[in-house]
Amino acid sequence: MQYPPIMKDFPALLHGGDYNPEQWRHMKDEIWPKDMALAKAAGINTLSVGIFSWAVLEPREGEYDFSFLDEIMDLMAANGLKAVLATPSGAKPQWMAEKYPEVLRVTADRRRELFGGRHNHCLTSPVYREKVRAINTALAERYKDHPALGLWHVSNEYGGECHCPLCQQRFREWLKERYGTIENLNRAWWNTFWSHEYPSFEAVESPSPIGERDNTSLLLNWRRFTTEQFVDFYEWETAPLKAITPDVPCTANLMGTYDGIDYFRLGKSLDVSSWDNYPRWTGDQRDARILMDTAFTHDLMRGVGGQKPFLMMESSPSAVNWQPINRLRRPGVLMLQSMQAIAHGSDSVQYFQFRKGRGSAEKYHGAVVDHVGTKETRVYREVAEVGRRLERLKALAGSSPESRVALIYDWENRWALEQAAFGHKNHQKYEETVRAHYRVLRGLARDVDVIDETCELTPYQVVCGPMTYLLRPGFAERVQAFVSGGGVYVGTYVSGWVDEDDLCFLGGWPGPLKEVFGLWDEETDALDETRHNHFGWRGKTYQVDDYAALVHTRGAEVLALYDEDFYRGDPVLTRHAYGKGLAYYIAARTVEDFLRDFYAALLKKQGIAPLIRDLPAGVDCTSRVGDHGKYLFVLNGNPHSVTVNLPGGVRAENGEPVCGLTELQAWEALIVRTNDQ
Numbered sequence: 198m199q200y201p202p203i204m205k206d207f208p209a210l211l212h213g214g215d216y217n218p219e220q221w222r223h224m225k226d227e228i229w230p231k232d233m234a235l236a237k238a239a240g241i242n243t244l245s246v247g248i249f250s251w252a253v254l255e256p257r258e259g260e261y262d263f264s265f266l267d268e269i270m271d272l273m274a275a276n277g278l279k280a281v282l283a284t285p286s287g288a289k290p291q292w293m294a295e296k297y298p299e300v301l302r303v304t305a306d307r308r309r310e311l312f313g314g315r316h317n318h319c320l321t322s323p324v325y326r327e328k329v330r331a332i333n334t335a336l337a338e339r340y341k342d343h344p345a346l347g348l349w350h351v352s353n354e355y356g357g358e359c360h361c362p363l364c365q366q367r368f369r370e371w372l373k374e375r376y377g378t379i380e381n382l383n384r385a386w387w388n389t390f391w392s393h394e395y396p397s398f399e400a401v402e403s404p405s406p407i408g409e410r411d412n413t414s415l416l417l418n419w420r421r422f423t424t425e426q427f428v429d430f431y432e433w434e435t436a437p438l439k440a441i442t443p444d445v446p447c448t449a450n451l452m453g454t455y456d457g458i459d460y461f462r463l464g465k466s467l468d469v470s471s472w473d474n475y476p477r478w479t480g481d482q483r484d485a486r487i488l489m490d491t492a493f494t495h496d497l498m499r500g501v502g503g504q505k506p507f508l509m510m511e512s513s514p515s516a517v518n519w520q521p522i523n524r525l526r527r528p529g530v531l532m533l534q535s536m537q538a539i540a541h542g543s544d545s546v547q548y549f550q551f552r553k554g555r556g557s558a559e560k561y562h563g564a565v566v567d568h569v570g571t572k573e574t575r576v577y578r579e580v581a582e583v584g585r586r587l588e589r590l591k592a593l594a595g596s597s598p599e600s601r602v603a604l605i606y607d608w609e610n611r612w613a614l615e616q617a618a619f620g621h622k623n624h625q626k627y628e629e630t631v632r633a634h635y636r637v638l639r640g641l642a643r644d645v646d647v648i649d650e651t652c653e654l655t656p657y658q659v660v661c662g663p664m665t666y667l668l669r670p671g672f673a674e675r676v677q678a679f680v681s682g683g684g685v686y687v688g689t690y691v692s693g694w695v696d697e698d699d700l701c702f703l704g705g706w707p708g709p710l711k712e713v714f715g716l717w718d719e720e721t722d723a724l725d726e727t728r729h730n731h732f733g734w735r736g737k738t739y740q741v742d743d744y745a746a747l748v749h750t751r752g753a754e755v756l757a758l759y760d761e762d763f764y765r766g767d768p769v770l771t772r773h774a775y776g777k778g779l780a781y782y783i784a785a786r787t788v789e790d791f792l793r794d795f796y797a798a799l800l801k802k803q804g805i806a807p808l809i810r811d812l813p814a815g816v817d818c819t820s821r822v823g824d825h826g827k828y829l830f831v832l833n834g835n836p837h838s839v840t841v842n843l844p845g846g847v848r849a850e851n852g853e854p855v856c857g858l859t860e861l862q863a864w865e866a867l868i869v870r871t872n873d874q
């Protein structure tokens with residue numbers, strides 16, 4: 198499907214990065230013109246500015262000084278560069294913390310923080326909100342007609358939480374809206390347990406290591422509330438931008454599988470989703486796995502943005518500086534990392550950072566321009582090569598994959614499951630499990646959309662929902678409608694245990710999904726690393742790890758049975774014909790071998806063809822389809838060459854026909870155009 202360009206009238210793949218010219222104000226005549234020339238020569242067409250500039254833009258309360266930004270925006274426009282212009286709320290000026298201590302966050306153990314750091318402001322504070330509103334309004338007014346303005350970068354990496362009295366009050370109001378009366382809340386949270394009933398909403402406190410830390414409904418609702426705080430704050434921040442510059446889209450840069458915010462919820466407010474990608478490349482065989490795991494996060498970030506093209510807002514052009522060992526990128530890995538973003542639907546390759554600062558915490562973090570300040574570096578040359586390739590590939594902008602398979606990853610489910618005390622307490626491996634299903638599906642060369650329990654299932658043919666422990670309102674009904682309408686749904690052990698309040702379903706698991714799976718899941722055994730069960734399926738034996746559910750069929754057909762223990766002979770894999778579709782239940786956690794054989798057979802039966810046949814391990818394969826045709830991406834994460842079997846009739850980037858067996862070098866990213874639409 199073809200989407201319009203993210204930046205109006207700028208039909209290109211964006212190439213750029215975080216740029217902090219204000220740090221060089223004292224040397225601007227020397228540095229800024231050089232930066233423009235270096236950016237252009239590397240094929241950079243956008244720079245993200247103003248991200249942490251508040252103290253320069255408003256040195257004293259209410260006194261704005263836009264001179265640096267005026268000059269830089271003009272320079273960028275003169276050089277044909279677009280600005281990804283940030284609101285400065287990622288870091289506050291000292292005067293604000295000093296004069297209005299309420300803007301400083303309070304930690305879960307109820308201590309007020311001092312000034313310092315970043316991403317640490319109270320989002321409830323009326324003072325903070327008013328200051329953000331004022332400066333955002335001033336920025337929008339000032340640059341609304343500026344030719345460089347292309348996109349709003351709202352704040353930076355929203356995260357964390359605040360437990361101050363203002364936030365407590367807001368939490369109580371939010372709960373009141375959700376539950377109406379304290380009796381409803383007490384019942385929904387099962388507060389008779391340990392005599393924890395609240396007499397009124399005023400008695401509720403956020404979770405704390407020195408207070409309530411065990412009530413799982415409180416923990417879950419606090420996280421929901423924190424997400425709502427960010428959504429509300431984002432709306433607050435963007436209101437003046439939307440009013441003054443309605444044609445300029447807004448984004449907030451996300452952090453992949455960051456635990457603290459339900460990104461599917463926040464994503465609904467973003468015009469375009471964007472994220473900061475920092476894979477821990479090792480330069481050895483482990484890179485193959487890192488590539489597949491990064492593939493998942495790209496697809497997840499596309500999912501939170503509603504499957505539209507997204508932006509890779511940050512990535513490091515070389516080593517980062519915050520890992521225990523910050524290894525240099527092997528030659529070719531930057532190209533692989535960059536093309537992988539494009540392969541999964543990003544319309545940009547952006548870096549942190551354009552130029553290394555001279556001082557403070559990030560002076561050794563990878564950058565396009567190093568302290569030497571010239572083009573003569575390996576990293577710069579590799580960046581320039583990425584720039585040339587993005588220019589050649591610009592017809593890709595706005596295209597997207599057309600996935601027939603979706604995989605569910607749900608933040609609320611993750612929160613509820615990870616805090617639940619049963620079986621493998623504190624180690625439920627939700628994310629690991631979803632990633633395992635993902636690696637297998639992607640390894641079978643199918644495009645995969647990542648969705649959550651609130652998303653529509655009907656655009657897909659096959660939907661996989663591993664460990665859907667918590668069922669969000671309406672989800673079970675959507676699964677039923679999907680399957681009865683002809684869809685194929687795959688569920689697993691530990692599904693359908695609790696409702697949205699974290700209350701267990703009565704009447705047996707998997708709760709309201711019992712009917713569609715045609716079974717009752719009675720008990721779940723937890724196996725430690727010395728214990729395994731096994732089962733045979735289609736002539737092979739597979740191992741069971743960690744979890745084995747004991748199920749009774751109620752209409753489902755049994756496809757495989759446990760081999761051992763007191764539940765030997767009980768079903769471990771079932772299939773239920775429900776309406777026009779099928780619902781599979783995998784009752785135990787299995788090694789990836791089983792998932793591979795199972796999904797390979799299922800996808801084949803469903804007529805969902807692989808993009809490439811016999812894809813080698815450690816190779817990520819995707820497609821993008823748009824008005825300019827269909828592109829196939831084949832990305833080798835292995836530190837050695839592999840041979841891939843390309844379909845017939847494909848053309849290389851230079852238009853030359855390529856087909857049949859093609860060799861890919863270590864970390865090579867191959868992009869071809871196919872004839873089929």
Ligand code: GLA
Binds near residue numbers: 353473475511517559
């Ligand atoms: C994050 C931040 C950046 C920078 C990088 C370093 O993504 O948004 O400001 O600190 O990390 O990797």
Ligand code: ZN
Binds near residue numbers: 302320
């Ligand atoms: Zn607060």
